[in-house]
Amino acid sequence: MTNMTAAETAADAVSALADAPILTLEKLDKRFGATHALKAVDLSFAEGEVHAIVGENGAGKSTLIKLLTGVYPRSSGEVFWRGKPVALATPYEAINLGINAVHQEVVLCPHLTVAANIFLGDEEMRGGLLDHRRMVRDAQRLLDELGFALPAQALLSSLTIGQQQLIATARAERRGARFLIFDEPTAYLTRQETASLFKLIRRLKAKGVTIVYISHRMEEVFEICDRVSVLRDGALVGSRKVSETNEADLIALMINRTIEQIYHKEPVAIGATILETHKLSGDGFHDVSIKVREGEIVGLYGLIGAGRSEFVQGLFGRHPAASGRIVWQGREVSIRSERQAMDLGIALAPESRRDQGLCLNMGVGFNINLPIFKRLSFGPLINIRRESAAADVQMRDVQIKAASRAAPVTSLSGGNQQKVVIGKWLNHGAKLFIFDEPTVGVDVGTKAEIYRLLASLLKTGTGVIMISSYLPEVYELSDTLHVFRGGGLAASHAYKDASHETILTEAIGV
Amino acid sequence: MSDTNIPRKRAVGRLDLLTGLTLLALLLAMWLALSIETRTFWSANNISNLLRQGAMIAILAIGQTFVIITGGIDLSVGAIAGVISMAVALLLQSHLGIASSIAGAVTISLAIGVLIGMFHAFGVVQMGLPPFIMTLATMYALRGLGLLISNGASISITNDAFTNFSRSSFLGFPWTDGTWFAIPTLFWMVVVVAIPLYILLNHSRWGRYLFAIGSNKEAARLSGVNVKAVTYLAYIVSGLCAAFVGILLAMRIGIGNPTQGDGWELQAIASSVIGGTSLFGAVGSVHGPLIGSFILTTINNGANLLNLNPFWQRIITGLLIILVVYFDTLRQRKR
Numbered sequence: 001m002t003n004m005t006a007a008e009t010a011a012d013a014v015s016a017l018a019d020a021p022i023l024t025l026e027k028l029d030k031r032f033g034a035t036h037a038l039k040a041v042d043l044s045f046a047e048g049e050v051h052a053i054v055g056e057n058g059a060g061k062s063t064l065i066k067l068l069t070g071v072y073p074r075s076s077g078e079v080f081w082r083g084k085p086v087a088l089a090t091p092y093e094a095i096n097l098g099i100n101a102v103h104q105e106v107v108l109c110p111h112l113t114v115a116a117n118i119f120l121g122d123e124e125m126r127g128g129l130l131d132h133r134r135m136v137r138d139a140q141r142l143l144d145e146l147g148f149a150l151p152a153q154a155l156l157s158s159l160t161i162g163q164q165q166l167i168a169t170a171r172a173e174r175r176g177a178r179f180l181i182f183d184e185p186t187a188y189l190t191r192q193e194t195a196s197l198f199k200l201i202r203r204l205k206a207k208g209v210t211i212v213y214i215s216h217r218m219e220e221v222f223e224i225c226d227r228v229s230v231l232r233d234g235a236l237v238g239s240r241k242v243s244e245t246n247e248a249d250l251i252a253l254m255i256n257r258t259i260e261q262i263y264h265k266e267p268v269a270i271g272a273t274i275l276e277t278h279k280l281s282g283d284g285f286h287d288v289s290i291k292v293r294e295g296e297i298v299g300l301y302g303l304i305g306a307g308r309s310e311f312v313q314g315l316f317g318r319h320p321a322a323s324g325r326i327v328w329q330g331r332e333v334s335i336r337s338e339r340q341a342m343d344l345g346i347a348l349a350p351e352s353r354r355d356q357g358l359c360l361n362m363g364v365g366f367n368i369n370l371p372i373f374k375r376l377s378f379g380p381l382i383n384i385r386r387e388s389a390a391a392d393v394q395m396r397d398v399q400i401k402a403a404s405r406a407a408p409v410t411s412l413s414g415g416n417q418q419k420v421v422i423g424k425w426l427n428h429g430a431k432l433f434i435f436d437e438p439t440v441g442v443d444v445g446t447k448a449e450i451y452r453l454l455a456s457l458l459k460t461g462t463g464v465i466m467i468s469s470y471l472p473e474v475y476e477l478s479d480t481l482h483v484f485r486g487g488g489l490a491a492s493h494a495y496k497d498a499s500h501e502t503i504l505t506e507a508i509g510v
Numbered sequence: 511m512s513d514t515n516i517p518r519k520r521a522v523g524r525l526d527l528l529t530g531l532t533l534l535a536l537l538l539a540m541w542l543a544l545s546i547e548t549r550t551f552w553s554a555n556n557i558s559n560l561l562r563q564g565a566m567i568a569i570l571a572i573g574q575t576f577v578i579i580t581g582g583i584d585l586s587v588g589a590i591a592g593v594i595s596m597a598v599a600l601l602l603q604s605h606l607g608i609a610s611s612i613a614g615a616v617t618i619s620l621a622i623g624v625l626i627g628m629f630h631a632f633g634v635v636q637m638g639l640p641p642f643i644m645t646l647a648t649m650y651a652l653r654g655l656g657l658l659i660s661n662g663a664s665i666s667i668t669n670d671a672f673t674n675f676s677r678s679s680f681l682g683f684p685w686t687d688g689t690w691f692a693i694p695t696l697f698w699m700v701v702v703v704a705i706p707l708y709i710l711l712n713h714s715r716w717g718r719y720l721f722a723i724g725s726n727k728e729a730a731r732l733s734g735v736n737v738k739a740v741t742y743l744a745y746i747v748s749g750l751c752a753a754f755v756g757i758l759l760a761m762r763i764g765i766g767n768p769t770q771g772d773g774w775e776l777q778a779i780a781s782s783v784i785g786g787t788s789l790f791g792a793v794g795s796v797h798g799p800l801i802g803s804f805i806l807t808t809i810n811n812g813a814n815l816l817n818l819n820p821f822w823q824r825i826i827t828g829l830l831i832i833l834v835v836y837f838d839t840l841r842q843r844k845r
Contacts, residue, residue, distance in 0.1 A: 338731065339734075339736070348732055356726075356732055357732070358726060359729050359730065359792070360725065361725055361793070362721060362792065366718070367729075370733040370734075370735070371733045371734045374715060376715075381709070381713045382714060382715055
């Protein structure tokens, strides 16, 4: 030991540095009044590591992100950046250190161009004026390097949500981020965009950037991450190398339940045909013929842009179909408006609960009762007691966790908000339910509850059309699974009569 | 069989009882301060004057609130009041049989108010125009139309039964200084408007739908709310209230002049906002704008009695708006 050469000592020092974590959390703790959101978490992140953090909603993941990006102050504990203690009191401090986050809700300016967004706050100047030409050129170069086939001059609003997220990432990279947090990055991404994102992540990793990857999608964790840490109820319950664990193990840590118990498929008697479409065609879809019967879940799977939403919008009367027939309970009908669809007995739980599903500043009770105010009325006036009772019953049946009937729905977690969106239709007496991405952005535990809700719906003799981009979910739950591709039906399957791979291939169309 | 673990709480989106009481307390505090400062404020005469003055803005503010709750705005209410005052005067002064009777003229004038409201809703719903633009346009156009018809002249109303109505009173009680306080009929008109509208807003499903539309039009539509019809309702209520005020105005000053009511729309909006209505929609009430309008009227009345430079009134009003809305923003954040 005493006779080490200078080279060996240097090599030792370098490898010691390389092993030293870039960020260490020591007993990081956060309380919000009575809520103990994060319980003395000890965690460290190495340079160039892709580190997944998984856990149910409410487990503390978003609190952790907000503490690391300087949005919230911590209650107690230490954070060490490259060995030195840091306060992370403001977002500015975090960004200066090199800590950036890319969120699910893109925080960019839709009215500005891609180039303008990339350089926002950090514009290139020439002689006191904005150097537009250079910014566009540099932005385009950055986009091309990253493999995004996007024009720098395009308006951000003309890009899909997935593409906008990629721009947010490009922006962070340009800012010299050394520590990048991705919060549910693939929720709204197409397969191709996800591939681009993963390519980007690998590139950043090679540059020594540490990536924190927060996702509910296990297959992605196992595809791209090196380590995975599990949070449950604010505490760190496990941290493993990805190669030394599996999905079942992680889920067990997350929720103390097995995978079989999540996808709850009860045998339900299939009854009469509720809806039949014959070669229905319209804007964005063509020749779609499906059938929905009582007690049946019909799943619509496909890539984004495959035509599922367009078909459903045609069915629901938003953009009435141009040709083809719709047969409702044996009668041929023509659905030209949403009102008509609703009067027939079709209910829609839309894709974006924030934009289309909820009156955010109103109370839980208000939202849950919105479709049935007429029934709660006595003539022109509302029977307040009936209104309150109905809300209470619904909230209890669907197990909505909220402070009270009057609590604004913005105060609910994503999963509970989704339960409000679904729950408000349960008492409506509709015959056919269309659920557009019912569990997007919802944690595993609440997903299981929503699946149970769907099952209980079916028992009352209704039919369900479920659009989902999450293959495991639509695979486990659909009695009939239709695969959409390019606006038409690529294939139709009975319950689990083909493998995941087959269905995926049909959706991609290789 | 309701779950007793779920606490009873007044619904979100409607003005808390607390806010209403706070506003009332503010109003009474102002009255108290003014009574101490001047001898003439707390007389039966002055208070009944105050009630008469505030009545018209109060009715405008309540109607305006219906539109603001849906996320829109009605800038034309002052113009409507002016034009309708001219219309009712015109009807009363011509010899058109039933149309020139008080009942006939009032009915036709109210109907015109409904039509104007429907026109606004048509622009907003069918043509897709922003409410600000639509009602701004009619604000200008209506006055122009009125001036065209009246040729710039005022129309004197000789129907004494009509004009005496505004000076009359109904019921009363002994005042603190021994005189009799007669409640002006004009104030009763506020009550006549406020009670049914309160019931409509808070106890009927259309009231709920108004809030739903203001909160999230798309979600309301997908939940089965007839957004178009309910929007028509909001603008019709506002137009109707404005027309009613136009009639009361004609009664009060005895002439019909389309240039009357200038700036009243802003006072109505200010009253509504002071009363707790959110300009972003989905938050509002009937009692809030009512109290808010009387707070504004008190400022005007008190400033006059204190011989305060009238320009100070506008500054005070402006500051009050900032303060009230600021406290409301704080309270919203705490939710």
